Amino acid sequence: MTASPSEPRARREPYDLAVVGAGSAGLAGAVTAAELGLAVALLDTSAQTGGQFYRHPAPALGAVRPEALHHDWSAYSDLRGRLAASDVTHLAGHHVWSTVREDDGTWTVHAVTGADGTSERPALIRARALLLATGAYERQLPFPGWTLPGVVGAGGAQAMLKSGLVLPGRRIVVAGSGPLLLAVASSLAAAGAQVPAVVEAAGYLRYARSPRALLANPAKAAEALLHGTALLRHRVPVRLRSAVTEVHGTDRVEAVTVSRLDADWRPVPGTARRIACDALAVGHGLVPQIELATTLGCATRRLPDGTLGLALDDLQETSEPGLWAAGETGGVGGAGLARTEGELAARAVAARLLGRRAGDGRIAELRRRRDRMRAFADVMSAAHAPGPGWQDWLSDDTDVCRCEEVGAGRIREAVAELGARDARTVKLLTRAGMGWCQGRMCGTAVACLAARGGTAEPPAERRPFAVPVRLSTLASLDEGAADPSPGAP
Amino acid sequence: MARTPADLVGAQPDPPFEITFDGRRVTALPGQTVAAALWGAGILAWRTTRDGGRPRGAFCGIGQCYDCLATVNGEPNRRACLVPARPGDAITTQEGHGHDRLTV
Numbered sequence: 023m024t025a026s027p028s029e030p031r032a033r034r035e036p037y038d039l040a041v042v043g044a045g046s047a048g049l050a051g052a053v054t055a056a057e058l059g060l061a062v063a064l065l066d067t068s069a070q071t072g073g074q075f076y077r078h079p080a081p082a083l084g085a086v087r088p089e090a091l092h093h094d095w096s097a098y099s100d101l102r103g104r105l106a107a108s109d110v111t112h113l114a115g116h117h118v119w120s121t122v123r124e125d126d127g128t129w130t131v132h133a134v135t136g137a138d139g140t141s142e143r144p145a146l147i148r149a150r151a152l153l154l155a156t157g158a159y160e161r162q163l164p165f166p167g168w169t170l171p172g173v174v175g176a177g178g179a180q181a182m183l184k185s186g187l188v189l190p191g192r193r194i195v196v197a198g199s200g201p202l203l204l205a206v207a208s209s210l211a212a213a214g215a216q217v218p219a220v221v222e223a224a225g226y227l228r229y230a231r232s233p234r235a236l237l238a239n240p241a242k243a244a245e246a247l248l249h250g251t252a253l254l255r256h257r258v259p260v261r262l263r264s265a266v267t268e269v270h271g272t273d274r275v276e277a278v279t280v281s282r283l284d285a286d287w288r289p290v291p292g293t294a295r296r297i298a299c300d301a302l303a304v305g306h307g308l309v310p311q312i313e314l315a316t317t318l319g320c321a322t323r324r325l326p327d328g329t330l331g332l333a334l335d336d337l338q339e340t341s342e343p344g345l346w347a348a349g350e351t352g353g354v355g356g357a358g359l360a361r362t363e364g365e366l367a368a369r370a371v372a373a374r375l376l377g378r379r380a381g382d383g384r385i386a387e388l389r390r391r392r393d394r395m396r397a398f399a400d401v402m403s404a405a406h407a408p409g410p411g412w413q414d415w416l417s418d419d420t421d422v423c424r425c426e427e428v429g430a431g432r433i434r435e436a437v438a439e440l441g442a443r444d445a446r447t448v449k450l451l452t453r454a455g456m457g458w459c460q461g462r463m464c465g466t467a468v469a470c471l472a473a474r475g476g477t478a479e480p481p482a483e484r485r486p487f488a489v490p491v492r493l494s495t496l497a498s499l500d501e502g503a504a505d506p507s508p509g510a511p
Numbered sequence: 512m513a514r515t516p517a518d519l520v521g522a523q524p525d526p527p528f529e530i531t532f533d534g535r536r537v538t539a540l541p542g543q544t545v546a547a548a549l550w551g552a553g554i555l556a557w558r559t560t561r562d563g564g565r566p567r568g569a570f571c572g573i574g575q576c577y578d579c580l581a582t583v584n585g586e587p588n589r590r591a592c593l594v595p596a597r598p599g600d601a602i603t604t605q606e607g608h609g610h611d612r613l614t615v
Contacts, residue, residue: 067574067593069595074573079520079522079542080541080542080543080595081542082524082525082540082541082542083522083524083525083540083541083542083543084522084523084524084525085520085521085522086520086521086522086523087519087520087521088520090519090520090521091516091519091520137593137594137595138574138589138590138593138594140586140589159571159573159575160571160575169565169567171555171556171566171567171568172555173570174569174570174571174572175570175571175572175576177571177572177573178569178570178571178572178573178592179572180572181571181572181573181592182546182547182550182569182572182592183516185544185547186543186544186546186547186548186550186551187515187516187517187520187522187540187543187547188516188543188547188550188551189516189550190550190555190569191555212519213515213516213519214514214515214516214518214519273556273566274555274556274566301555424567424570424576424578425577425578427560427561427562427563427565457577458576458577458580459575459576459577459578462575462576463570463571463575463576
């Protein structure tokens with residue numbers, strides 16, 4: 023990058039901007055802010071940048087063509103090149119567990135470090151502005167057998183393939199709902215797996231109800247076409263309005279039952295068909311990862327698929343002044359939208375900190391592009407919103423909460439007999455959502471069951487710890503406050 | 512057409528090394544996580560649940576679900592999908608919360 027007006031600063035001074043998350047949104051935000059002259063720290067849990075979308079093998083795996091597993095790899099390699107040329111402080115292996123606004127208006131970002139956050143050395147970073155680009159995780163709906171080894175998240179199968187070059191089986195059914203399924207199926211097939219079926223619960227007809235958003239986003243249509251072509255080449259059949267309603271096997275997957283669904287996602291009797299396979303990759307769209315913001319009290323908005331995203335102003339700022347967000351945190355919309363929002367947020371932050379007006383032509387262009395892509399994201403989100411009938415494929419002994427092994431029967435009992443009306447009460451009565459993952463895997467299901475047939479998503483929660491933190495880390499915080507030096511990566 | 516993920520990306524990895532899973536030898540590639548190395552050997556479960564004693568392994572693949580907790584070199588509750596495999600690592604099936612050894 024060109025010389026920064028804020029040359030290497032003392033470590034005790036706050037950064038101008040701390041960016042949490044080094045995926046498409048965070049990378050675009052960090053490099054843009056640095057190029058505009060801000061001192062930037064970029065924190066991410068992973069050793070490498072790219073986030074989930076551009077997850078790629080570690081250098082030691084020697085992948086000559088990492089782009090073979092990616093759409094639009096050049097957009098990432100451009101950002102990566104700009105990061106290398108910038109003086110952004112990239113803090114890899116940093117798992118942010120809390121962000122706190124100090125009395126002087128600056129932010130303190132607390133992180134645990136190491137590949138899985140278990141290193142003994144916590145980190146504490148101070149910054150004048152904060153950009154959350156924490157992405158999303160996969161939404162799951164339970165069904166009988168979904169805890170068997172060999173059943174993996176669709177995004178999980180994709181992540182393990184992209185980074186570790188491994189597959190969960192040889193014959194993998196891909197199921198659930200959302201455009202990610204097509205991408206996952208074509209990657210798995212290209213990497214040598216047999217994919218006997220892609221099973222999509224929604225129809226794709228709902229997209230046709232919004233022709234304007236489709237026409238305005240030709241790149242998205244082209245991407246879908248690309249995956250469609252890849253699936254044709256690998257002879258992967260796509261079954262619409264269908265779901266995997268049961269997995270068979272004792273200690274691992276041996277087959278799945280696929281049933282047709284009605285418009286409410288209720289299995290149609292007499293349509294069950296068994297498909298032999300040794301793995302199932304399943305997911306029902308993505309959930310914005312926003313705990314850091316909701317813990318600070320940031321306003322949220324209900325997205326068309328029922329999930330919550332952060333409510334953002336026209337320049338990506340949350341309802342908390344000085345806290346910006348970009349990418350999936352504001353609603354799932356893909357890597358292109360994330361890059362646009364990351365850059366837009368960085369320009370808004372720079373304007374604020376440098377005392378300029380945020381209104382140049384580039385900002386106007388980014389806003390137009392964002393609005394166009396957001397409109398498409400909303401169409402997509404509505405098309406894949408789960409229908410209430412999915413609950414019909416649960417049996418009472420189906421584990422809904424994987425961590426605490428709480429079956430659907432116990433949750434139904436809490437609702438029907440003990441008077442629970444919301445996910446929180448169900449949790450207190452049954453422990454569903456109280457385990458290691460903090461309800462990330464079962465949150466949607468528990469909220470739906472508590473809503474007695476209505477669709478629902480868990481409400482925004484205030485969670486003091488976004489990731490598990492050791493007591494020794496908390497005990498060391500006093501020392502940390504005396505020496506707020508960022509941990510080196 | 513590519514037959515394996517490694518073929519697809521033209522992987523030319525550094526020399527492989529060995530780890531063990533419950534005493535059995537498993538070949539890992541440098542740069543793989545513990546979970547990836549185990550998947551590569553066809554192993555999908557390396558934990559049993561606290562209540563039902565049911566087998567579990569990697570599910571979300573990105574460190575969110577904590578289903579892939581394993582005991583790595585004697586230390587329980589390591590997320591296998593995040594922890595890099597290192598030469599000589601001893602991975603053992605984690606039973607329940609993994610701290611049974613601590614109870615007297």
